Amino acid sequence: QKEVEQDPGPLSVPEGAIVSLNCTYSNSAFQYFMWYRQYSRKGPELLMYTYSSGNKEDGRFTAQVDKSSKYISLFIRDSQPSDSATYLCAMRGSGGGADGLTFGKGTHLIIQP
Amino acid sequence: NAGVTQTPKFQVLKTGQSMTLQCAQDMNHEYMSWYRQDPGMGLRLIHYSVGAGITDQGEVPNGYNVSRSTTEDFPLRLLSAAPSQTSVYFCASSIGRYNSPLHFGNGTRLTVT
Numbered sequence: 001q002k003e004v005e006q007d008p009g010p011l012s013v014p015e016g017a018i019v020s021l022n023c024t025y026s027n028s029a030f031q032y033f034m035w036y037r038q039y040s041r042k043g044p045e046l047l048m049y050t051y052s053s054g055n056k057e058d059g060r061f062t063a064q065v066d067k068s069s070k071y072i073s074l075f076i077r078d079s080q081p082s083d084s085a086t087y088l089c090a091m092r093g094s095g096g097g098a099d100g101l102t103f104g105k106g107t108h109l110i111i112q113p
Numbered sequence: 114n115a116g117v118t119q120t121p122k123f124q125v126l127k128t129g130q131s132m133t134l135q136c137a138q139d140m141n142h143e144y145m146s147w148y149r150q151d152p153g154m155g156l157r158l159i160h161y162s163v164g165a166g167i168t169d170q171g172e173v174p175n176g177y178n179v180s181r182s183t184t185e186d187f188p189l190r191l192l193s194a195a196p197s198q199t200s201v202y203f204c205a206s207s208i209g210r211y212n213s214p215l216h217f218g219n220g221t222r223l224t225v226t
Contacts, residue, residue: 034214043117043203043217044156088156097210098144098161099171105155 003027006089006104014112019076023089023104026070030102031094033065035074038086038106047087048074079111115139117218119204125224126194134189134221136204144207145187146171146215147179149200156203162187163210194225 006023013019021035032051036044048063050056056063062075072091076083089104120135138145146161158171162181176198178190187206191198201222205215 032212036217041220041222043205043219044215045217046214049214097163098146098205098207098213098215099158099169099210101158101215103156105153 003102004089004091004104007107008105009108010110011107012110012112013079015079015081017079017111019079019083019109019111021074021076021087021089021107021109023072023091024070025072025091025102027091027093027102028067028070029093030091032092033063033072034090034101035061035063036088036090038088040085044088081111081113084109084111117204117206117216119202119218119221121221122219123222125226126191127226128194128196130194131190131192132194134191134202134204134223136187136189136218137185138187138204138206138216139185140206140208140216141184142206142208142216143184144210144213145181146205147177147187147189148203148205149173150203150220151200159189159202191223194223196225199223199225 004025035048038044053065053067060077064073086106088106092100117138143164147159148156157173160179162168201220204218207213
């Protein structure tokens with residue numbers, strides 16, 4: 001079983017819809033969870049950074065962590081065509097550094113105007 | 114603020130040739146790392162450095178060398194390129210190894226024929 005599973009998509013939704021992106025993981029030691037957005041031919045950029053379980057909101061973006069289910073989500077409200085990108089989840093344990101990050105393979109999201 | 118700068122953006126090599134991928138950051142970050150991104154494989158860590166003069170291997174270090182003589186620069190060397198090294202290479206940096214998010218460059222697209 002892979003450590004981090006992420007549906008590659010593509011996920012295509014109409015403009016204005018609520019988008020739900022998800023990752024599941026198997027390592028119960030993961031404590032820090034991140035979401036990165038990657039536009040075509042660009043590097044990943046950090047969207048959300050959360051610790052342990054719970055929700056975190058930033059503008060139209062909400063990150064949710066359910067450690068009991070080993071499941072994390074990123075919700076995008078009022079989706080825009082500019083949100084079209086690949087979204088990567090990443091996670092690591094409490095004792096691990098940036099070198100211990102495990103990335104999902106990314107979900108390709110398309111927002112149709 | 115330039116952030117993480119990678120050069121060149123594109124490169125084509127013949128098998129057996131050598132080259133250096135350059136990475137520089139102007140944020141005074143102590144931690145720097147190199148990833149490769151391949152379709153279906155996600156981001157994989159090649160080498161990392163926690164400060165000038167200190168480097169260590171990541172998940173896929175074979176065929177690559179690094180050095181860190183200054184805080185700002187972290188070049189990646191391919192000594193004898195192989196077709197298996199065809200990939201997109203990303204350099205990333207963060208303030209420290211722990212509890213700080215990674216900032217990525219925009220990548221170098223390398224093709225080895």
